[in-house]
Amino acid sequence: MSFSFLQPYKIDPLKVDVSEAEDIGRKKHLFFPIPDIDLEEVLKTFDPFPVELKSFHEEIGFGFLHRRKGKLNMLLDPMSLINTNLKLGYFKEDPLIVNAFQHLKVENRLLFFKTHLGQYFSIDRLDAQGKNAVFYKEEQVDSSLYNFLLHYSRDSDYLKNYIDDMVVNERDDKGKDNHPNNQKNVKRLGGHVLIDPY
Secondary structure (H helix, E strand, O other): OOOHHHHHHEOOHHHOOHHHHHHHHOOOOEEEOOOHHHHHHHHHHOOOOOHHHHHHHHHOOEEEEOOHHHOOEEEOOHHHHHHHHOOOHHHHOOHHHHHHHHHOOOOOEEEEEEOOOOOEEEEEOOOEOOEOOEEEOOEEEEOOHHHHHHHHHHOOOOOHHHHHHHHHHOEOOOOOEOOOOOHHHEEEEOOEEEEOOO
């Protein structure tokens, strides 16, 4: 299995020349290699580990899809996978993680992808003929990680229905909308309103 369609967006920070910085800043997606020790740690922590995600980490690494205008749609690195899925540190209290775990059993699936609005997608730990299905809550988004990344990398609106639907409909324990326009997430600077999605 090859994720070669994402290779043009992979950079090694240790090998980047200053003259390349501007071109890198314009890239639609951006991925970084993963140290072997980090990959070994996540494979040891979660056994079984999704075979497609392992291949992706080995070939491409981790990083960001559709980075335009400061939006960070992140494929989690191994340490973030561990902290998120084991709810370590502040992840234990993070309402978005708590909400995601209402639809997830870690023995079956792992949270692996976070949208710029802080919404999580999960992946099956067990594969079906070498493919790991991707889910939003209980709904299957795609039958494989490969297809999920291929479709989303080509179409920034690929997940729009899932994200929009969730942002509009989800409520916290107090019954308040978790929409990023909620007053607690709105910051004002001069005459401009800045939305803080996290």
